[in-house]
Amino acid sequence: MTLEQLRHSPEQLRTRIAEELDRARSRSARLTDIDREDLVRQHSPLMSPLVWDYAHIGNQEELWLVRDVGGREPVREDIDNLYDAFQHKRSDRPSLPLLGPDEAGAYVAEVRRKALEVLERTPLEGRRLTEAGFAFGMIVQHEQQHVETMLATHQLRVGAPILDAPPPPPTGPAADRTEVYVPGGMFLMGTDLEPWALDNERPAxxxxxxxxxxxxxxxxxxxxxxxxxxxxxxxxxWWTPAGWAHKNTAGLTAPQFWHREDGVWWRTRFGHVEEVPPHEAVQHVCWFEADAYARWAGKRLPTEAEWEKAARYDPATGRSLRYPWGDEDPTPEHANLGGVYLQPAPVGAYPKGTSPLGVRGLIGDVWEWTSSDFTPYPGFAMFPYPEYSEVFFGPEYKVLRGGSWAADQSAVRATFRNWDYPIRRQIFSGFRCARDARDADV
Known part of the structure; x- marks a missing residue:
């Protein structure tokens, strides 16, 4: 059942929330169940030490679920400043008096125990923050987003592999055509209906x-x-002036983690050195690289609205679906999500995830860069705090859509909006291209 259906059954909704909280924790715990030295080391100035991410997850859960929703006394009010992402740059966090691995583990466990007690006692209605379990869903998504961040940190780690996974499913049948025509016209973008949708996805x-x-x-x-x-x-x-300047300054010559030997492209993936698989979606490219490729190919990046119409619009009914495949929650047959394989699958591996228009792979595998700046929708209302979306609005950030293989289904919707600087490459980002058309081009 979807969250919208469960909101009318409080006990089933509580069970679902507890399961989502547990699923998120199992992922973050796995990524921090490693050597203590690897936990406290900063593997890149772009990223926090893993032990910071783990305690930060607990601190956000304490702030919102234990203190705000539950009205309980603080567990560790003294560490709020240490784990406020806006108070300290990532590059500075190793120098802070952070909780050690054992102390951090005990802290997040204690917070989770209290949060589950709050869940059992809190009405899931009557207050916007708790309606349909929103605050709990926000914390689930926050932890899952940090799981993806921690996976990016693991990818930047140098040394023998400590993460492994089975290979992804093989490629599916070849597509009938390399491009899909999307008719012009109106469609409904964003959402008013998803109970756990975040403020930047609203209003429809x-x-x-x-x-x-x-x-x-x-x-x-x-x-x-x-x-x-x-x-x-x-x-x-093929490059914008800013892109060309960045390419030269940063010395970009290929996607991050690629290198060439004897005419063959290789990549490093979580400590494994392997030949670059030709049929996977490219990842670890920045917006400038994606934009340059599109220009070289005689195309462009899609706008955010174009991407969402391709993902949601059903020409048979004229309505916007929850996901490309319909209104059903994601399953392992629909998309490559949840970090199961630790890499993208070959394109076409998920035919059941195809949109009504015939576009494939819109959810999972790689975040897809769009040409759009991160701006609020008309009628945007900040909730529940400005530091989630509002402070990031502006031309400095580009929007990414669709979710990557590392993202969890709780934090991926066809309306979900991600954003980052156009120079970012350590994220699991790729893209697809678009081009203008006329109705006569069908």
Missing amino acids: HAVGVDSFWIDTDPVTNAQYAAFIDAGGYDDER
Whole structure:
């Protein structure tokens, strides 16, 4: 049952919330059940020590569920400043008097015990913060988002592998065509109905787009390698001025973690060195690289509205679906989510996740860069705190959509909006291309 259906059954909703909290904790606990030295070390100035992320997860849970929703006395009020993400830059966090691994583990366990007690006693209605368990869902999503952040930290870690996973499913049937036509017109973007949707996904509003073509699948490693081989990193024509300047300053020559030996592309993935799989969606590319590839291919990145219309619009009914495949919650047959394989699957591996228009792989595998800046929707209302979305609105950030293989289904919706600086590459980001069309092009 969906959350919207469960909101009318409080006990079933409590059970679902407890299960989601436990599922998130099992993932974060696994990523921190490692050598103490690896937990406290900063593996990159871009990332926090893993032990900071773990205690931060507990601190946010304490602030919102134990103190705010539950009205209980603080567990560790003295550490609030240490784990406030806005008080200390990531590069500075190793120098703080952080909780050690054992102390952090005991802290998050104590907070979780109290949070579950609050869950049992809190009416899941009558207050916006607790309606349909919103505050609990917000904390579930927060922890799952930090799981993805911790996976990015693990990817930056140097040393023998400590994470492993089975291989992803094989590629599915080839697509009938490499592009899908999306008719112009209005559609409903955003949501008013998802109980755990965050403020930047709201409100639902009608948006019009012109007709366009969008790639059936995300750009693959093989396609991106062709861009490199064609001299794409050496030709200023394909880059914006800012992108060209960043490419030169940062010395970009290929996706992060790639290297070439004897004409063969290899990558390092969680300590494993392996040949780059040609049919997987390319990942670890920044917005500037994605934009340059699109220009080289004679296309462009889709706007955020175009991406969402391709993902949600059902031409048979004219309505916007919850997910590309319909209104059903994600299952392992729909998308590559939850970090099961620790990598993208080959394109086409999830035919049941195809949208009504015929676009594949829109949820899972890689976050997809769009051309859009991160801005509020018309009628946006901040809730429950400005530091989630509001303080990030502006042209400094680009929107990513769809979720990666590392994202969890609780933190991925067809309306979910991610954002980051256009220079970011350590995230599990890829893209697909679009181009303008006329109705006569069908």
